[in-house]
Amino acid sequence: MSQEGLDPREFLERLQGEHRTLRWAPLPPAPATQRWREHPMTGEESLHYLHDHWALPDHVSGTETGGGVRGRIAGLAGRLTYRALGRYLHEERELLAHMVRMNDALARRCDELARAVADRQVADAENQAFLAAWLQAEPPPGSRGESGPVAEAVH
Amino acid sequence: MSAGPLATSTRAAGSDGGPARPVVVVLAARWSGDAEAAWFTRQVARSLLRRGDVHVVTLEGAKPAVSVDHEGTSAVDDGARCTVHRLAVAPAPRLVARREVLLAALSTVEARSGRPTGPSVDRLLREGASEPWAAADESVLGLRPDLVVLAGYRQVGAFDLWGRVVPDTPLVFVPLADFHPAVGLAHFDPIFDRASATLVATGSEYRAVTELCGPIRRDPGRIHRVGLPATIEPAARADVERHPSDAGPGGGEADSGSGVVMFTGCGADDHDRAVALARLAALAFPRVRVTVVSTDALDVWFGGERTRSPVPEGASAVLRLMGGAAMTVDLRPGALFARRCIDSLLCGTPVVVPADSRARQHAESGAGGLWFSSPGELIWCVEAMLEPDVRRRLGAQGKRYADAEFASTPAFVDRVEAVIGRVGAR
Numbered sequence: 001m002s003q004e005g006l007d008p009r010e011f012l013e014r015l016q017g018e019h020r021t022l023r024w025a026p027l028p029p030a031p032a033t034q035r036w037r038e039h040p041m042t043g044e045e046s047l048h049y050l051h052d053h054w055a056l057p058d059h060v061s062g063t064e065t066g067g068g069v070r071g072r073i074a075g076l077a078g079r080l081t082y083r084a085l086g087r088y089l090h091e092e093r094e095l096l097a098h099m100v101r102m103n104d105a106l107a108r109r110c111d112e113l114a115r116a117v118a119d120r121q122v123a124d125a126e127n128q129a130f131l132a133a134w135l136q137a138e139p140p141p142g143s144r145g146e147s148g149p150v151a152e153a154v155h
Numbered sequence: 156m157s158a159g160p161l162a163t164s165t166r167a168a169g170s171d172g173g174p175a176r177p178v179v180v181v182l183a184a185r186w187s188g189d190a191e192a193a194w195f196t197r198q199v200a201r202s203l204l205r206r207g208d209v210h211v212v213t214l215e216g217a218k219p220a221v222s223v224d225h226e227g228t229s230a231v232d233d234g235a236r237c238t239v240h241r242l243a244v245a246p247a248p249r250l251v252a253r254r255e256v257l258l259a260a261l262s263t264v265e266a267r268s269g270r271p272t273g274p275s276v277d278r279l280l281r282e283g284a285s286e287p288w289a290a291a292d293e294s295v296l297g298l299r300p301d302l303v304v305l306a307g308y309r310q311v312g313a314f315d316l317w318g319r320v321v322p323d324t325p326l327v328f329v330p331l332a333d334f335h336p337a338v339g340l341a342h343f344d345p346i347f348d349r350a351s352a353t354l355v356a357t358g359s360e361y362r363a364v365t366e367l368c369g370p371i372r373r374d375p376g377r378i379h380r381v382g383l384p385a386t387i388e389p390a391a392r393a394d395v396e397r398h399p400s401d402a403g404p405g406g407g408e409a410d411s412g413s414g415v416v417m418f419t420g421c422g423a424d425d426h427d428r429a430v431a432l433a434r435l436a437a438l439a440f441p442r443v444r445v446t447v448v449s450t451d452a453l454d455v456w457f458g459g460e461r462t463r464s465p466v467p468e469g470a471s472a473v474l475r476l477m478g479g480a481a482m483t484v485d486l487r488p489g490a491l492f493a494r495r496c497i498d499s500l501l502c503g504t505p506v507v508v509p510a511d512s513r514a515r516q517h518a519e520s521g522a523g524g525l526w527f528s529s530p531g532e533l534i535w536c537v538e539a540m541l542e543p544d545v546r547r548r549l550g551a552q553g554k555r556y557a558d559a560e561f562a563s564t565p566a567f568v569d570r571v572e573a574v575i576g577r578v579g580a581r
Contacts, residue, residue: 006548008522015535135531 026128029121036114041107054100177207180300182313186213191491192331196306201227202568216241250283258337272342284312333490339367351578353378359516384564395478414444416480420487423449429486478502488514500557505549523553
């Protein structure tokens with residue numbers, strides 16, 4: 001143990017010098033969150049395409065087969081095909097409908113999460129900025145009614 | 156005392172045929188309690204008992220009463236008595252609040268200007284100040300004092316009482332100037348002006364009064380620094396020194412005296428800056444036992460857990476807490492001379508205190524600790540003080556300073572008596 005005297009003022013100045021380089025600032029929100037906000041998943045073109053095209057045909061119309069013998073044969077074959085595969089086609093249509101709804105829900109959830117992440121980052125940054133200011137800033141004179149001219153004069 | 160008013164009483168001889176015992180009247184708004192101002196007033200009054208009877212006139216009390224101050228009277232053995240006259244008069248709260256607001260407002264712009272207070276403002280400040288003291292006119296006149304001591308620079312009403320009843324009696328002024336800049340307002344200049352002597356406790360108070368108060372600035376020979384008597388009773392100090400490691404939750408077995416004791420000066424759950432600072436420090440050092448002493452609870456933070464218990468009763472318990480700790484962090488030290496910090500230094504424990512407080516004098520001039528201006532600095536200071544070498548050196552320096560300055564009641568009494576002697580010599 002050192003027996004030499006310790007000057008508290010010099011010691012404090014050294015402490016302040018050491019810590020001056022350690023002053024930190026809060027992290028700003030990540031740039032990606034801004035992109036997420038500007039380009040929401042619910043605005044994707046593919047999602048719109050899915051909405052417009054998920055319903056496949058489930059019957060044969062006369063306009064598609066045309067007239068004449070060939071048309072009637074094609075219509076008969078089509079009806080036979082749809083009758084034989086109708087259950088499968090109906091289930092496939094339901095499956096596509098659910099997939100589209102699921103994609104829709106996932107896109108919405110993505111956008112909600114992006115908003116939540118962005119909001120949280122902003123709130124965290126604000127909170128850390130407040131904490132940093134509280135930790136590092138000197139209180140303004142008289143803020144607690146304990147400083148001011150007398151205190152300055154005394155020291 | 157070789158000269159002065161206490162040696163030249165003009166009253167008739169005493170009942171035992173000997174010379175009459177001089178009479179000192181002390182006008183003090185507050186006499187009881189743990190507040191530093193009241194404690195210092197009691198010490199000054201009791202130091203005057205050596206050479207005369209002391210009559211304390213105070214506003215406090217539930218009903219008007221006269222009683223003997225046994226604690227002070229028992230300290231002397233020549234028959235001198237300390238009598239307390241309680242007027243039981245409370246100033247109107249509305250007027251007190253208005254005066255405080257006015258003083259705070261004026262202090263921000265007028266305290267250093269030296270400009271006289273305007274008559275309308277002066278009238279507002281005086282309103283209701285004299286009435287409570289008027290009840291003491293007859294009793295003070297009947298006492299025929301040889302000396303009047305006025306405690307507290309805001310007691311303009313008590314000053315009026317002196318001027319009205321015994322204006323020819325020497326007046327000694329104990330301003331009890333805390334760090335509020337109001338003491339520099341010209342409104343209080345007449346007291347400094349008329350007082351034969353002004354007594355202050357510490358170097359900080361001396362510098363504040365000398366710099367801010369016009370009459371003292373012009374004639375600094377009228378102000379006298381008398382210091383403080385021993386702040387710790389010898390028995391309590393011996394107790395602390397006998398059990399330096401038996402410190403309970405502040406030090407104790409777990410960290411071998413490396414604990415931190417923090418005083419917030421307010422309730423444990425208050426939304427107060429001091430409470431926030433204490434929690435910040437407790438969270439910053441989870442491996443250090445941090446004991447936060449509030450007015451209503453004692454919280455011990457250690458290993459991420461907090462344990463709450465009642466505040467230990469008695470001065471010795473608090474002294475033992477400080478005596479066994481690595482450092483005392485006083486987040487709201489006393490406004491007059493930071494007595495708790497002095498006690499800590501007397502126990503050999505260094506202090507960490509706000510930079511804008513009276514306690515800084517003990518840390519800086521006494522080299523007994525560190526001071527901080529921001530929460531970040533508080534954390535650095537605590538971290539630095541946890542180094543054994545740093546705290547041992549500062550603790551030893553602080554103890555030497557406190558022992559030299561604040562450990563002798565006879566020396567304090569001698570200084571007070573010397574000032575009274577000079578008053579008589581003028």
